[in-house]
Amino acid sequence: GQQVMQIPQYQHVQEGEDFTTYCNSSTTLSNIQWYKQRPGGHPVFLIQLVKSGEVKKQKRLTFQFGEAKKNSSLHITATQTTDVGTYFCAGPENTGFQKLVFGTGTRLLVSP
């Protein structure tokens, strides 16, 4: 079945260091969405990318959608302790319904 994998599974950085998580889908996606889940919390929608090669920025966060629309990345510049959480990418299931297939997630820990 359709799979969405993320690497790394876990990363521990010092505050101020950069961080990147990579997302790879087994199928071509019409769009990719990114969510952040704080420890003990629920996923919160961050952004959606639709076009091949699209790059979007939100302050220190840079999101990229691959040319083949099968991979994506999230880069955080100069991490802060508020960036702690698990980052999930998600793409629509290829059945045509509204279901999302979530990536395996990358857990980020930032030490002050």
Added chain:
Amino acid sequence: GAVVSQHPSRVICKSGTSVKIECRSLDFQATTMFWYRQFPKQSLMLMATSNEGSKATYEQGVEKDKFLINHASLTLSTLTVTSAHPEDSSFYICSATTRTGSNQPQHFGDGTRLSIL
């Protein structure tokens, strides 16, 4: 906008009890809601898609009789875990979209942490 409320946030009960979880869209109408289950340090696993006024669509391996879903109105979906056992202990989260279509982001409730003793 797009607020989803989930209740209760935490349940601790004895084995054999049935537990009902409510998911409400507070400021929009949700034709479709989704129910997920999440184990510690793992991703979200879709259990079922809840459609207003019709039967829910369950994912493969999810027992329909175990996890009863009712979506009686455009703002409320409920998940009932029937005769819960310790292996049903998990974090259950609902989500909804504000519009139909495969490009819509999902808005999540706060989740329900279920612990069966």
